[in-house]
Amino acid sequence: MPTPPSLVIAVDGPAASGKGTVARALAARFGLPHMDTGMLYRAVALSLLRWGGDPDSEFAALRACDAIGSLIDDAELRSETVGGVASRISAYPAVRQALLERQQEFAGQPDGAVLDGRDIGTVIAPGATAKLFVTASPEVRAERRVAELQARGMPVHYPDVLLDIRARDERDSHRSAAPLKQAADALLLDTSMLDREAAVAEAIRLVEARLAAV
Numbered sequence: 001m002p003t004p005p006s007l008v009i010a011v012d013g014p015a016a017s018g019k020g021t022v023a024r025a026l027a028a029r030f031g032l033p034h035m036d037t038g039m040l041y042r043a044v045a046l047s048l049l050r051w052g053g054d055p056d057s058e059f060a061a062l063r064a065c066d067a068i069g070s071l072i073d074d075a076e077l078r079s080e081t082v083g084g085v086a087s088r089i090s091a092y093p094a095v096r097q098a099l100l101e102r103q104q105e106f107a108g109q110p111d112g113a114v115l116d117g118r119d120i121g122t123v124i125a126p127g128a129t130a131k132l133f134v135t136a137s138p139e140v141r142a143e144r145r146v147a148e149l150q151a152r153g154m155p156v157h158y159p160d161v162l163l164d165i166r167a168r169d170e171r172d173s174h175r176s177a178a179p180l181k182q183a184a185d186a187l188l189l190d191t192s193m194l195d196r197e198a199a200v201a202e203a204i205r206l207v208e209a210r211l212a213a214v
Helices: 019-030 038-050 058-067 080-089 093-107 120-124 138-151 158-174 196-213
Strands: 007-012 034-036 112-117 130-135 187-190
Touching: 007 019, 007 120, 007 196, 019 034, 019 112, 019 130, 019 196, 034 093, 038 058, 038 080, 038 093, 058 080, 058 093, 080 158, 093 112, 093 120, 112 120, 120 130, 130 196, 138 158, 187 196
Parallel strands: 007 112, 007 130, 034 112, 130 187
Antiparallel strands: none
């Protein structure tokens, strides 16, 4: 299927919902660059941790935004510790503002882009051509995260992961700056009962249907 000019696809959703898998598949399908915006916040968190900054200080988190360039591909970004700090510092308005321009520049590329995160369709690219809100039950998301971490050889316990998932949902949905929510014009994709292949197929179907209606 040919790519329309300036095709921007926004994929939002909570942690471990499958939005990253869906976004990467959509980027491959339409030949577009992809940005996992969560990695920007994880890079800030890792920067903060490595120089001993305080995650409870918005000023320290903002300072950490200046040193993330070399950390975007760091293997430690996927750790649960970094993810937990990223969830906390992402609630700071100053941090979100510091990373806003970088994300909007990526979305504004001439041919378009695919971005996934928690506020793409509502804040970063509210005019996106197609928007998906990808979700799943907390229990299913916790199971997926446990399997992912165990595959990396990391010790992990399901009850702890489930508590963390629920805590992140609470922080993301109730923060004052760009809270996680489904955009009014976003299509809902619940992946609770879908495997990877089925979720990707349904995402492509939804986006192609939206493009056909444009």
